[in-house]
Amino acid sequence: MAEESTWLLEESKMNSTDIEDQKSPGYGTKEDSVSSHSSSSGEQRSGEASFGPQLLAAGAATLGALALGAAIGWSSPASPQLAEPPLSLSSSDISLIGSIINIGALIGAVGGGIVINKIGRKATAIYVSPIFALGFLLVGFGNNVPMILAGRLLCGLGGGTTSVAAPVYVGEIATSNRRGLLGSGFQLMVVTGILLGYFVGAFVTWWWLSIISGFIPLAFMIAMMFVPESPVYLISKNDENGAKKALQWLRGAHYGIGTELEEIKHSIAEQNARSITFRDLFESSVLKPFLICVALMFFQQFSGINAALFNLNIIFSASGGDMDSNTQSCIVGIVQVAATVVSSVLVDRAGRKILLISSAFVMAVCLVALGVFFYFQENDPALAANLGWLPLVSLIIYIIFFSFGFGPLPWALMGELLPGHVKGLASSLVSGFNWGLAFIITLVFDMLVSAIQMYGVFWLFAGFTVLAGFFVLFLVPETKGKSLDEIQRLFS
Numbered sequence: 498m499a500e501e502s503t504w505l506l507e508e509s510k511m512n513s514t515d516i517e518d519q520k521s522p523g524y525g526t527k528e529d530s531v532s533s534h535s536s537s538s539g540e541q542r543s544g545e546a547s548f549g550p551q552l553l554a555a556g557a558a559t560l561g562a563l564a565l566g567a568a569i570g571w572s573s574p575a576s577p578q579l580a581e582p583p584l585s586l587s588s589s590d591i592s593l594i595g596s597i598i599n600i601g602a603l604i605g606a607v608g609g610g611i612v613i614n615k616i617g618r619k620a621t622a623i624y625v626s627p628i629f630a631l632g633f634l635l636v637g638f639g640n641n642v643p644m645i646l647a648g649r650l651l652c653g654l655g656g657g658t659t660s661v662a663a664p665v666y667v668g669e670i671a672t673s674n675r676r677g678l679l680g681s682g683f684q685l686m687v688v689t690g691i692l693l694g695y696f697v698g699a700f701v702t703w704w705w706l707s708i709i710s711g712f713i714p715l716a717f718m719i720a721m722m723f724v725p726e727s728p729v730y731l732i733s734k735n736d737e738n739g740a741k742k743a744l745q746w747l748r749g750a751h752y753g754i755g756t757e758l759e760e761i762k763h764s765i766a767e768q769n770a771r772s773i774t775f776r777d778l779f780e781s782s783v784l785k786p787f788l789i790c791v792a793l794m795f796f797q798q799f800s801g802i803n804a805a806l807f808n809l810n811i812i813f814s815a816s817g818g819d820m821d822s823n824t825q826s827c828i829v830g831i832v833q834v835a836a837t838v839v840s841s842v843l844v845d846r847a848g849r850k851i852l853l854i855s856s857a858f859v860m861a862v863c864l865v866a867l868g869v870f871f872y873f874q875e876n877d878p879a880l881a882a883n884l885g886w887l888p889l890v891s892l893i894i895y896i897i898f899f900s901f902g903f904g905p906l907p908w909a910l911m912g913e914l915l916p917g918h919v920k921g922l923a924s925s926l927v928s929g930f931n932w933g934l935a936f937i938i939t940l941v942f943d944m945l946v947s948a949i950q951m952y953g954v955f956w957l958f959a960g961f962t963v964l965a966g967f968f969v970l971f972l973v974p975e976t977k978g979k980s981l982d983e984i985q986r987l988f989s
Contacts, residue, residue, distance in 0.1 A: 545752075546672050546747075546748040546749060546752050547747075547748060547749030547752065548675060549749075550746055550747050550748070550749065551670060551671055551672065551675055551679060551747055552679070553724060554666075554667075554670050554724040554725070554747060555667045555670065555671065555679040555682050556682065556720070557717075557720035557721050557723070557724045558618075558622065558662070558663045558666045558667055558721065558724070559663055559667070559682045559683050559685070559686040560686065560713065560714075560716055560717035560720050560721075561622060561625075561626070561629070561655070561656070561659030561662070561663055561714065561717045562659060562660075562663060562682075562683045562684070562685075562686035562687045562690065563686040563687070563689055563690040563693070563713050563717070564629055564652075564655065564656065564659070564690060564710070564713040564714045564717060565602075565652075565655070565656035565659055565660065565687055565690060566686060566687040566688060566689060566690020566691040566692075566693070566694070567690040567691070567693050567694045567710040567713055568598055568632075568633070568649070568652040568653070568656055568690075568694075568710065569598070569656075569687070569690070569691050569694065569803075570690060570691035570692065570693060570694020570695050570698070570830070571636075571694045571698065571703070571706060571707065571710065572594075572595040572598075572694075573694070573695060573698065573826050574694065574695060574698025574699060574703065574706065574823060574826070575698060575703035575706065576591050576594075576595060578702065578703045579591050579594065579703065584640075584642075586642065588943065590642050592939075592940060592942075592943055593646065593940070594642070594645055594646060594649055595939060596935075596936050596939040596940040597646055597649050597650055597653065597936070598649045598650070598652055598653035598656065599653060599803075599932045599933070599935040599936030599939060600650065600653060600932075600936050601632075601649065601650040601651060601652060601653020601654040601655075601656070601657060602653040602654070602656045602657030602660065602928075602932035602935070603653075603657060603929045603932040603933045603936065604653070604654055604657060604929075605625070605653065605654040605655065605656065605657025605658035605659075605660075605661075605932075606657035606658065606660055606661050606925050606928030606929040606931070606932055607657075607925050607926065607928075607929040608658065608925070609621060609625075609657060609658035609659075609660075609661035609662055609925055609928070610661055610921045610922055610923075610924055610925020610926065610928075611921065611925070612658070612662075613661060613662050613665060613730075613921055614730075614733075614921040617726050617727070617730050617731075617734075618662050618665055618666040618669070618726065618727045618730055619666070619721055619724070619725070619726040619727070620726075621658060621662045622659065622662050622663070622666070622717065622718070622721045623718050623721050623722065625654075625655050625658045625659065625662075626655070626714040626715060626717050626718030626721075627714070627715075627718065628651055628654060628655050629651070629652060629654075629655025629656070629659075629714035629717070630711045630712075630714045630715050631648075631651055632647075632648045632649065632650070632651030632652035632653075632654070632655060632711075633648065633652060633707050633708065633710045633711030633714070634648070634707070634708065634711050635647055635648030635651065636648035636649060636652070636704070636707040637704045637705070637706075637707030637708040637711065638704070638708075639704075648707070653932070655714060657928065657929070657932055659717075660683075660908070660928045660931075660932075661924050661925050661928050663683050664680065664683055664908050664909070664911055664912040664924070665727075665912055665920060665921075665924055666727050667679050667680055667682065667683065667912065668680060668909075668912030668913060668981070669727040669728070669729040669730070669912075670725075670727055670728070670747050672748075673978065673979065673980045673981070674845065674978065675845070676845075676909075676912075676913065677844035677845035677849070677909060677976075677977065678841050678842070678844060678845050680844075680905070680908065680909030680912055680913070681837065681840055681841040681844050681905040681906075681909055682841065683905065683908050683909075684837055684840075684900070684904045684905030684908060684909075685834070685837040685838060685841055685905070687904075688830070688833040688834050688837050688900065688904070689834050689837075690713070691830055691833065692827070692830030692831060692833065692834050693710075694706065694710070695823070695826045695827045695829075695830040696827050696830065697709055697710075698823070699823040699824070699826075699827060725742065725743035725746050725747065726739070726743055727743070728740040728743045728744040728747070728758070728761060729761055729764075729765065729917065731743060732758075732761050732762055732765045733765050733768070733769070737758075737762075740758065740761070741754065741758065744757065744758060744761075760980075760982065764917055764981075764982065765917070767918070768917050768918030769918075775922075777918070777919050777922075778919065778922070778923060778926075781988070782916065782985070782988045782989050783915075783916055783919055783923070783988075785988045786914035786915055786916065786988055787915065787919075787923050787926075787927070789910075789914060789972065789973055790907070790910065790911045790914055790915060790923070790924075790927045791926075791927055791930055792968060792972075793853075793903075793906075793907035793910060793911075793969075793973070794907050794911075794927055794928075794930055794931035794934070795930070795934065796857070796903065796907075796961060796962070796964070796965035796968065797903050797904075797907050797931065798931060798934040798935055798938055799934070799938070799958060799961035799962070799965075800857075800860055800864075800899065800903055800958060800961065800962045800965065801864065801938070801954070801955070801958030801962075802899055802903075802904070803935045803938055803939050805892065805895070825889055828889070828893070829889075829892055829893060829896055832893050832896050832897060833896045833897075833899075833900050833904075836896060836897040836898075836899075836900035836901060837900040837904060837905060839900075839901070840852065840900050840901045840902070840904070840905055841905070843901070844905070844906070844909070844977075845977060845978070848975050848977040849906055849909070849910060849973070849975060849976055849977060850969060850970075850973060850974075850975050852901050852902040852906060853902040853903060853906055853965075853966075853969040853973065854902075854966050854969050854970055855898065855901065855902065856898045856899060856901050856902020856903045856904075856906075857902065857903065857962050857963070857965040857966030857969065858962075858963070858966045859894065859895075859898040860895050860898050860899055860903070860959075860962045861959045861960075861962040861963045861966070862959075863891045863892070863894050863895035863898070864891075864895065864955045864956070864958050864959035864962060865955070865956065865959045866887060866891040867887070867888060867891045867892070867895075867952075867955040868951075868952040868953070868954075868955035868956040868959065869887075869952070870884050870887045870888055870891070870952075871950065871951040871952040871955065872950075872952040875950060875951075875952065903965065907931075910973075910976065911924055911927055911928075912924075913976045913981065913984055914974075914976070914984060915927075916985055916988075917981070917985075942954070945957070974987050
């Protein structure tokens with residue numbers, strides 16, 4: 498979704514007054530006295546933590562993912578319109594407009610890793626939202642290529658920052674038995690935003706689509722004002738009282754937070770015992786999960802997902818089917834949302850590995866099938882004419898299994914696998930790597946098609962997806978039902 502080399506993060510010990518402005522008026526009222534009593538007395542956990550507050554907090558955090566999805570989905574309906582008057586843009590200009598969002602996201606992801614540790618996960622989300630909205634407005638009112646490019650770049654900046662802040666926030670506010678479900682919410686909101694872009698874009702012009710999408714990051718900003726900051730971040734800044742209030746809000750008024758609070762304090766104390774530098778990434782206990790996360794992001798992008806999503810209308814038009822390309826795009830978007838919902842339920846039941854492995858191998862079959870269709874279209878048009886259903890069916894199944902595994906789980910595993918003391922640095926590098934690959938793949942998609950034909954491109958992606966399945970089978974640990982501390986012990 499080129500990393501900056503100026504990373505030498507020293508985690509400064511800030512006084513609790515530094516974060517007072519980040520405390521939300523939406524929590525910490527009647528629960529305050531309960532929080533202080535239960536945590537200060539070291540009360541053990543009583544009953545089960547409430548799910549509702551965690552769901553609200555995670556939902557607010559992932560509204561930024563909805564905006565990111567809308568920005569990604571914008572390209573498919575907008576690209577054909579940009580080629581028409583009054584702009585009449587060239588294919589190279591349209592390709593750059595579609596792909597430059599990934600450069601902005603790369604910058605946002607790398608910078609976001611610093612910012613979330615300096616001002617907090619919540620404050621980062623609030624402050625980046627107006628930038629996100631401004632990006633959509635620049636695109637909507639853009640009457641030339643530079644203005645549209647600037648807007649798309651800002652949309653990417655907002656999306657990239659969100660892709661770091663939201664998974665880290667959700668991973669830190671969720672209980673271990675809910676983390677998989679809530680962690681999948683990021684991808685669910687991304688694909689919902691993509692569907693929104695496809696659906697609205699089928700009925701309005703590209704500039705109206707941009708303006709409508711600009712309201713989503715404003716909703717993101719408002720929602721984040723009414724949920725607490727991550728207790729992990731607050732403890733890292735020596736605000737134990739704020740962390741108690743936040744954790745009690747997230748777990749429910751009658752849940753004893755003492756044990757969990759002590760676990761967070763112990764973990765943060767270990768992290769603060771040393772400075773964070775690039776050298777920390779090369780420790781065995783850090784390097785292994787870091788490389789696993791990098792590899793999962795690599796395979797996510799080389800499954801061809803962004804190349805497919807950014808160019809759905811082009812792919813469907815090239816297939817020569819009777820159904821309108823906008824309609825086919827909407828069908829794919831609906832399937833993607835439905836599949837991601839099912840995946841959110843399955844992830845804490847079936848486990849991460851089985852979903853990733855099945856995702857990889859079924860996607861590979863679908864990509865091979867797409868390649869076969871376009872091969873026959875090139876070499877045996879009569880046979881291809883009888884297979885006009887194959888691109889849509891293959892893409893639907895491909896999207897379903899991407900949404901089960903390689904869509905949400907690399908992001909969820911990033912929040913689980915990376916050790917807390919390097920999470921800001923490492924997650925931003927992993928996210929930046931993802932967005933850098935996304936930029937390259939979407940930018941060179943047309944060039945690849947020209948060089949090795951459409952069928953060759955799909956077969957290339959299929960090969961990488963098979964490799965992804967074997968990588969997960971042999972090298973990715975199962976994290977289902979494990980606490981963050983238990984996961985870190987897997988690499989110690």
